[in-house]
Each structure stands twice: as structure tokens, then as C-alpha cells.
Amino acid sequence: MSDYFSQEFDTADRAFRDLLINAPCTTHGINHATVFIGAVFLHIYERYNGSVKRVAELGSGCGALSIFLGKQFPNFKFSCYELQKELHDYAVRNAQENNIQNVDFNNCDISQLYGKNDEIGIVSSQKGSFDIVLANPPHYVSSMGVTSEVSDRRIARTFDSLESMESFFMAAYALLRNKGTAAFIFHPNILIDVYELSRKNRFEPFEQYNAYSSAGKDAQLSVVLFRKNGGKNFILRPPVFLRSSSNKKNL
Numbered sequence: 001m002s003d004y005f006s007q008e009f010d011t012a013d014r015a016f017r018d019l020l021i022n023a024p025c026t027t028h029g030i031n032h033a034t035v036f037i038g039a040v041f042l043h044i045y046e047r048y049n050g051s052v053k054r055v056a057e058l059g060s061g062c063g064a065l066s067i068f069l070g071k072q073f074p075n076f077k078f079s080c081y082e083l084q085k086e087l088h089d090y091a092v093r094n095a096q097e098n099n100i101q102n103v104d105f106n107n108c109d110i111s112q113l114y115g116k117n118d119e120i121g122i123v124s125s126q127k128g129s130f131d132i133v134l135a136n137p138p139h140y141v142s143s144m145g146v147t148s149e150v151s152d153r154r155i156a157r158t159f160d161s162l163e164s165m166e167s168f169f170m171a172a173y174a175l176l177r178n179k180g181t182a183a184f185i186f187h188p189n190i191l192i193d194v195y196e197l198s199r200k201n202r203f204e205p206f207e208q209y210n211a212y213s214s215a216g217k218d219a220q221l222s223v224v225l226f227r228k229n230g231g232k233n234f235i236l237r238p239p240v241f242l243r244s245s246s247n248k249k250n251l
Contacts, residue, residue: 004238005043005209012039016068020097022090023062030064032242033136033221036211037185038068039240040223041134044183044207045073051131053077056175058110058135058168063091063103065134070095070103078103079126081110081171111167114174132181133172137165139187162193169201173228182226188219195224204230211240 012035023029045052053076057066060080070078080103082088088107095103172182182203186194198205203226210219
């Protein structure tokens with residue numbers, strides 16, 4: 001790995017290894033994507049000079065990312081939203097196992113975060129109140145032909161359509177304060193669609209980190225930072241080379 005970003009990645013990797021995270025299968029375990037976006041958060045948080053207090057995670061799975069961040073930043077408040085009830089229940093137990101008390105978990109479809117009907121009582125109280133929204137959404141669209149026969153794996157990795165992908169931006173827009181930051185991690189094969197959807201939903205991409213398995217290889221993952229109602233000022237950061245993670249086989 002290059003010197004750039006290496007300290008944060010190593011810190012995140014070690015901290016994730018120390019967590020007690022249970023999952024129903026390896027699809028939902030800690031992987032390179034989890035460690036990478038966690039390391040990006042460590043890299044960027046100081047620039048906010050204490051202005052970050054509330055963080056939301058969309059599609060939080062078994063809670064590993066927010067539990068990791070909750071341990072690193074005990075004065076922050078983290079709110080997680082997960083569609084699958086089984087994963088939500090695992091996340092609640094994982095937080096208890098790791099004695100994390102500054103993370104709360106909500107079992108809901110993220111469309112409920114921006115819909116007109118506040119069916120689960122979270123829209124009115126949390127709308128526009130978050131500083132950062134994080135997400136590791138599915139990396140593929142079903143029309144690309146990359147799907148799994150296993151239901152939970154398909155939900156975790158594949159969007160039914162671009163409209164489903166757009167729901168992450170719509171939810172982030174509802175939750176974030178003005179000029180707040182959305183930090184999403186994607187596979188590079190959908191980045192063009194991601195940029196188009198971000199601007200459609202009044203987000204401006206302003207920073208991007210690309211991760212590679214080794215020099216000379218194509219990028220495997222991209223973390224893009226978007227600013228709600230932001231101006232144009234884009235930075236492409238130096239490459240990040242992945243080394244270890246808590247589960248190397250599940251990228």
C-alpha cells in the first residue's frame with residue numbers, strides 16, 4: 001500500500017478484527033468494502049472540526065460499520081436503517097456483545113425515510129438532522145445479469161433497477177442537514193449511473209477514493225463523497241491498495 005491513507009486503513013482493519021460481529025452468512029460479514037469505507041471516515045472526520053455529531057447508515061446489515069465507528073467515536077450518535085429483519089436483529093445483538101450504546105437500529109425500508117407516510121415514526125423527528133450519511137449499497141443492477149439465486153445475497157448485492165439505487169440518494173437527502181455529506185461505496189462499474197443519480201437528487205460529488213488489490217490492476221471499489229446542495233469542486237484522491245481484511249474472500 002502507498003503511504004497515502006495507509007495509517008487509517010491499518011487502524012480500521014485492526015479495530016474491525018477486535019469486534020465481535022456475528023452474521024448469518026459470509027455475504028454479510030466484515031469485508032474489504034466495510035474496512036475501506038470505515039477507513040475513509042477516519043481519514044475525513046478531522047476536517048469537520050467537531051461539527052459532526054450525528055451519523056446515519058443506510059442498509060446497515062449486521063451493524064459492523066456503525067458499531068466500529070461507535071466505538072471509535074463514543075460522543076457521536078449513530079442511527080442505522082436495515083430492510084432485512086434478520087440482519088437488524090443480528091445488529092442489535094452485535095452492539096450488545098461489543099457494549100456499544102451510541103448506535104440505534106431501525107428495521108425499515110429506506111423509502112420510509114423520505115416518504116409522505118411516517119409509518120414508523122422516524123421521518124419527522126430525524127429529517128435534516130444528520131451531518132453524514134454512510135452506505136454500502138448493492139454493487140450491481142439486475143439488468144447487468146449479475147444476480148444470485150440466494151435471496152439475502154441477491155438483496156445485499158443487487159439493485160432491481162436504477163430507481164432502487166436512487167432511493168439511497170433520496171433517503172440521504174431527507175436525513176442530511178444542508179451541505180451535509182453522503183459517503184457511499186460502490187463498484188466502479190456503476191459509477192456513471194451513480195454520478196447521474198446524485199446530481200438528479202441535488203448532490204454534488206466532491207471527493208473520490210479508489211481501492212486496488214495491487215498495482216496494474218483495475219479498481220475494485222470506489223468511495224465517493226457527495227455534498228447536499230453542494231458546489232462543483234471535485235478531488236480524485238491517490239490510489240489506495242487493499243491488503244488484509246477480516247474476510248479477504250468476500251470483497
